[in-house]
Amino acid sequence: MTGMTTKIQANATGTRSIEVTEEHLQTIEKYQLFRDLIDSNGYVDEQVLEKLKLNVRSLLESEAGHDKQLLDLCLDVLYNSNMKALGLQNLYTCYMEWKDQSNNNLGTSSMAFQGTPFN
Numbered sequence: 001m002t003g004m005t006t007k008i009q010a011n012a013t014g015t016r017s018i019e020v021t022e023e024h025l026q027t028i029e030k031y032q033l034f035r036d037l038i039d040s041n042g043y044v045d046e047q048v049l050e051k052l053k054l055n056v057r058s059l060l061e062s063e064a065g066h067d068k069q070l071l072d073l074c075l076d077v078l079y080n081s082n083m084k085a086l087g088l089q090n091l092y093t094c095y096m097e098w099k100d101q102s103n104n105n106l107g108t109s110s111m112a113f114q115g116t117p118f119n
Helices: 022-030 046-061 068-078 085-106 110-114
Strands: 005-009 017-021
Touching (some): 005 085, 017 022, 017 068, 017 085, 022 085, 046 068, 046 085
Antiparallel strands (some): 005 017
8 A cells, every 4th residue: 555646536527636655645534624523414625624624733833843754744735725525525435545554454443433524
């Protein structure tokens, strides 16, 4: 799985996409960026995306802001001009699939401790 790159669909028509690397997914995991991000209704909208951006902005203002991988995640994915609510939902799905593959060797599922935020 090392060096994995995938494209996530960023809009409903499928004309825009964002490239996501394994390093981006590792950074999301390192900073637990999806923890408590999505309300119990499981609905991802522009407010959820703004909440994520605010959380990341506060990390950037702290010592973590010196982390090149976090800056790359922001520039390449989170603050990408194509990133909208659908893109965030697809990024989350991509992340969960990556986590499940990573946890396969451990015999656990990330869904078990993350919950299932999307209907």
